[in-house]
Amino acid sequence: MRSNRPYVKLDPAVIEQARQMDLLSYLQRYEPSNLKRVAGNVYCTKEHDSLKISNGKWYWWSRGFGGVSALDYLIKVREYSFVEAVEMLTGITADWKPPPVSVPKDEPKVLLLPPKNRDCNRVTDYLFGRGIDLSIIQDCIADGTIFESVKYHNAVFVGKDESGTPKYAAYRSTIGSSFKGDASGSDKRYSFRLLAREPTNTVHLFEAAIDLLSYATYLKCEGKDYKSENLLSLSGVYQPKKEIKDSKIPIALTTFLNANPHIKTIILHLDNDKTGRICTATLKELLQKDYQIVDDPPPVGKDFNDFLLSYLGIARPTVSRERSDAR
Template identity: 55%
Template sequence: MPYVAPDQIKHAKQMDLLTYLQHYEPQELVHFSGNVYTTRTHDSLKISNGKWCWWSRGIGGRSALDYLIKVRGMTLPEAVMRIDGQAVVVPPVPSKARETAEPRKLLLPEKNKSNDRVVAYLRGRGIHSTLIDYCIRTGRLYESRDYHNAVFVGLDLQGVPRYGMLRGTWGKRFAGDVNGSDKRFSFSVPARVKSTKLHLFESAIDLLSYGTLELLSGRDWRRENCLSLAGIYKPKKNIGESTPPAALTQYLKDYPQITEIALHLDNDAPGRLAAETIKALLPSTCTITDEPPQRGKDYNDCLKMSLGIRRPQEIERF
């Protein structure tokens, strides 16, 4: 079970239920009358004047945290991560009728007026300002307004946001997908000109770390395509039953010119298993090379070792 710090719990308690539903689950909010609201799932649950009460069950509360625990049945850590991370930890399973009538909508958090905290956070992890500026300018990165999270955005071929990954920049580190994210369109950076090679990473941070190493070596960091898998790829026990990562499958569909793939996955057991599985699953028409970081567990470790930046023990991978 994930650990949440006391300051995260305190922070999560500050959000009332109406605000939570308006911003992160608007499809669940129903206006009843005046300043009274109810939910689509429980019409006897009323929200008014900063409080909520589920009349048919005789329970109530003030915060969104109370609601997620008492009504949705989440554990405290799950509820805190849902609110504090603005991320889906255990998404509800919609009915088939709702899936047809209401396709999932990407609910990216509002942008902050500046990106100062996110820039400082990424610079602290060794990412070069050139890469940070590019990502901000192209809509691939920004700082959220309410919690100052780093928001890594995945775009489709038309430049429409389809995926969002949140990374905390203060206190206890956390990560999670934005509500409505489509993992087929995870964070990526295309080549400056048409390229037949794709570099594959577990996370956006690793991707940007590799790009920084390329830039510091005097090479064009955008000479080839780069894609994040938005987390660790976990194949099934029987490799024959596994399928390639959704993001990789979609990328090869969108960029059929790709004939070379370099795997830059972690130097741990899950990373090595993922690399071997992906190599086994990809078609023989692609040339696959396994290129884990030369030092450290991942490419951010490798970058920080190269720059002499000490890695705090509390920082977690994502």
């Protein structure tokens, strides 16, 4: 849809008018045949079922980008030029008014897990190639905390609540892409975790599932029982406020601590980059009054997977290894 029209100067008021319409309103009014309801207030387009629309925003998961307005959609997805998209929207929005702001209802989130593939071969190969112990992978697959999606064969890491009900899921590409994200309806209070089989007063904290699994593998390599430890991921990078006093403790951690009041020690295994170090300093400041805080970053590399690969002598990117290798 890109055109070679000469430069056109648009009135800022016209541009602002074009930005007012959200994508759901646009599709409901002008392309209803292209709109499909997934569940609750989550929609997708019939053209692109991985383009999800929810809470006034949209995201095209298979392409890794998103936006807020119908203007964003026309430019990024339909490939209209900026001027064409603005002119189109201002032409059809002359009599349109934004819907009244509704007070959000405190409704429980509905987790939309992708369909499971008939096997987890690609996910197993991917994780094994990242140095993760095969039996740990198989245990997670057996209890449903890791599976492979039918479409795109992504690795899906599932977080469950105290009753064992899936409440959170994170995607990660297994084909070398940087694609990753959370499933629609994910409740970040219940991030991916491996909990101790018996009560313990310590919890280990990681930024992501792959780091958690790497640490579990490292413990096993050292002859230790990873099932005697609480291992909890934060489901992504924790972003503290500029002022530490204004920062909040990650909701996955507060939920875990509230459910496990016997915890006395929190061991931080966050990344060695600038963000990871800032997050560590922030959490130490926020938590040290009530808990013993131990800073234990990876000895080598940016994160614990980097360290594990170095520890095992595996180059990154990895080459295929026989699964019979004992670790």
